[in-house]
Amino acid sequence: MENESTRAVTVVGEKAAKRLRRRRSAVSKLGLRHWQLWLLILPGLVYLVLFCYLPMYGVIVAFENYSPILGVFGSPWVGWTNFRSLFNSYWFEIMLVNTLELSLYSLPVNTIFPIVLAFLINEVRHSWFKKSVQTISYAPYFVSVIVTVGMCYTFTDAGYGVVNKLFGLFGVEAKDWMYEPAAFNFIYILSGLWQGCGWWAIIYVAALSSVDPALHEAATIDGAGRFKRIWHINLPAILPTAIILFIMAMGGIMNVGFEKAFLMQNSSNLVASEIIATYAYKVSIAATGYKNYGFGAAVGLFNSVINIVLLLAANFGAKLLGKESLW
Amino acid sequence: MEREEVLRLLHKKPKVAKADRVFEAVVYTVLAVWTLVTIYPLIYVLSCSISSPEDVYMGRVFLFPASFDLSSYAKVLGADMIWTGYANTILYVVVGTLISCALTLPAGYVLSRRDFRPRGVLMGIFLFTMYFSGGTIPTYLVVRSLGLINNMFGFILPGAMSVWNVIVVRTYMSTSIAWEIQEAAKVDGAGDFRLFLVIVLPLSMPIVAVMVLFYAVGYWNSYFNALLYLSDQSKWPLQMVLREVLIRSDSSIAGGGGGSLIDQAYMAEAIKYTTIVVSTLPILFIYPFLQRYFIKGVMIGSVKG
Incomplete structure (x- = not known):
């Protein structure tokens, strides 16, 4: 009797203890004792839900014939129709090629030039010269994209543009270059380089300045010349940074500056300047008649999917090479 | 004799090899050109904004202002x-x-x-x-x-x-x-x-x-x-x-004020440069004083993890 009751008590006690333990571990797993931390991160989470995850969920309108009155839930489901009309569209091939071209040209340019600039800056011994070069070279980063494109328009004007005046010295015929499809990629990349090169070089300059000077001294004693030292010491020092930035850029390949391409676009250069993102915007939000949101969302989703695939591929490639990777 | 030789070598300035000097000259030149090319558009815009609209329209500005005329500023700042x-x-x-x-x-x-x-x-x-x-x-x-x-x-x-x-x-x-x-x-x-x-x-x-x-x-x-x-x-x-x-x-912005049509056409181009200056100069003036913060931000961001 007595034994039984004590056993019952022990069993009950053990059960209670187990429950307590479970609850405690749940509390610590969710960090509920840190309710103040939850409160601190709450605004950030609400932001992500509203402006990142809700739009991700809203991607389902890509499979709908979206109507603003019926809303995301009420609009008729059309399956892959929007995608089919995208792939069959006359513009599809043109803008896919334009997007890829723009990215594939600017990616190496925007990787190599900042590295070269950083190497050159790293060789400078007079600090006043170094400082002025750096300060001036990233000034354009603070110029807005609207002003940059505006400058492109005025500089290349056939009438008074300074570019045409300079070209005139070499006997080149004056043209409105911003209206020439053939010049679009070149202007886009060159102006981008002007804006970003000095800025992107900052990271590499920092990576180079962290190289131990003893390495250079030792190499010099061993008879290595400047180029040998740059090749065998400086280049490996910046390689991890360069690879990470390259992978990140691959992930953004299809996001290639909508904001700038849109501003540089005009009716004359459309064959070169129409990229996927600008097309999505024009058929939906900016459309004057029927705003085909479903189709626009499908175009955008196509963009995002290619981005992810390229990012994963670049990361996988970097891993295969046994170098840095994102994860 | 031998001792003198050693002393001479010790007191001699380290000789910069000729190849190194050439290398440095190339580095400094390239950077100087790079910097000038970068800053040229900004100087050009500034020069155009303080030149007369006619000089701007006729394309007479290359580097320095072709004349001194703040009429485009009057237009822009009056808008x-x-x-x-x-x-x-x-x-x-x-x-x-x-x-x-x-x-x-x-x-x-x-x-x-x-x-x-x-x-x-x-x-x-x-x-x-x-x-x-x-x-x-x-x-x-x-x-x-x-x-x-x-x-x-x-x-x-x-x-x-x-x-x-x-x-x-x-x-x-x-x-x-x-x-x-x-x-x-x-x-x-x-x-x-x-x-x-x-x-x-x-x-x-x-x-x-x-x-x-x-x-x-x-x-x-x-x-x-x-x-x-x-x-x-x-x-x-x-x-x-x-x-x-x-x-x-x-x-x-260029219109009004009773100028001739030609003057207005000149002005329409000149105000572009002036609006660029008016909108961009504040930031370009401030950033050199704050640049170390920007650089710090970029560098922390580039640290993985």
């Missing part, structure tokens, strides 16, 4: 469009930067707390948005259904928090502030709010400065949200006004 844009931009920059910091700093702090177990999952939730997004149209539909069209917050809120910046803050707080300080404060009975506001935030002022600058410059230069969500011209920030003047060649 309501520009002032409204300026006022809106300043309002958006101030409110937007406050909101952005209020979102970014606490989030970065929480993600830096190593004793907060859900940290890993939360980190995943944040990072995922860096690699995948719904796209412009679904975002537009969400913003519209929130009733933010033609509202200041329609310009500010989408994009108010950059996950990249959250990571930068997190990295700074977990690497530059000794964890022991927070632990000691915890032992003394400080709650998480106090830890953040009284201990960590005051120690994080350098990164707060970086965030304020990044966000402020971002808001100052952005136009895309205004294009999408602000159709009411009276709410346009400066950049949207610039788009009208520079890219869509809206010459309403």
Whole structure:
């Protein structure tokens, strides 16, 4: 009797203890004792839900014939129709090629030039010269994209543009270059380089300045010349940074500056300047008649999917090479 | 004899090899040219803005001002469009930067707390948005259904928090502030709010400065949200006004004042350069004094983890 009751008590006690333990571990797993931390991160989470995850969920309108009155839930489901009309569209091939071209040209340019600039800056011994070069070279980063494109328009004007005046010295015929499809990629990349090169070089300059000077001294004693030292010491020092930035850029390949391409676009250069993102915007939000949101969302989703695939591929490639990777 | 030779060698200046001198000359020259090419467009714009509209239109300016004439400044500074844009931009920059910091700093702090177990999952939730997004149209539909069209917050809120910046803050707080300080404060009975506001935030002022600058410059230069969500011209920030003047060649600023048609055509081009100067000079003047903060931000951001 007595034994039984004590056993019952022990069993009950053990059960209670187990429950307590479970609850405690749940509390610590969710960090509920840190309710103040939850409160601190709450605004950030609400932001992500509203402006990142809700739009991700809203991607389902890509499979709908979206109507603003019926809303995301009420609009008729059309399956892959929007995608089919995208792939069959006359513009599809043109803008896919334009997007890829723009990215594939600017990616190496925007990787190599900042590295070269950083190497050159790293060789400078007079600090006043170094400082002025750096300060001036990233000034354009603070110029807005609207002003940059505006400058492109005025500089290349056939009438008074300074570019045409300079070209005139070499006997080149004056043209409105911003209206020439053939010049679009070149202007886009060159102006981008002007804006970003000095800025992107900052990271590499920092990576180079962290190289131990003893390495250079030792190499010099061993008879290595400047180029040998740059090749065998400086280049490996910046390689991890360069690879990470390259992978990140691959992930953004299809996001290639909508904001700038849109501003540089005009009716004359459309064959070169129409990229996927600008097309999505024009058929939906900016459309004057029927705003085909479903189709626009499908175009955008196509963009995002290619981005992810390229990012994963670049990361996988970097891993295969046994170098840095994102994860 | 031998001793003298050794002494001579010891006192001789280290000789710079001829190849090295050539190399240095090349480096300095390339950098000088690079720098000049970079700054040339800015100087050119400045020169055009203070030359007479006729000289600008005729293409007589190459580097230095062809004449001295501030009539285009009179036009631009007399235009309501520009002032409204300026006022809106300043309002958006101030409110937007406050909101952005209020979102970014606490989030970065929480993600830096190593004793907060859900940290890993939360980190995943944040990072995922860096690699995948719904796209412009679904975002537009969400913003519209929130009733933010033609509202200041329609310009500010989408994009108010950059996950990249959250990571930068997190990295700074977990690497530059000794964890022991927070632990000691915890032992003394400080709650998480106090830890953040009284201990960590005051120690994080350098990164707060970086965030304020990044966000402020971002808001100052952005136009895309205004294009999408602000159709009411009276709410346009400066950049949207610039788009009208520079890219869509809206010459309403140049008109009026009773000049001849030719004068007005000259003026229509000259004001482009002047609006660029008026809108960009403030930032270009300020940034050299703040550049070390920008550089710090870029460098922390590039540290993996």
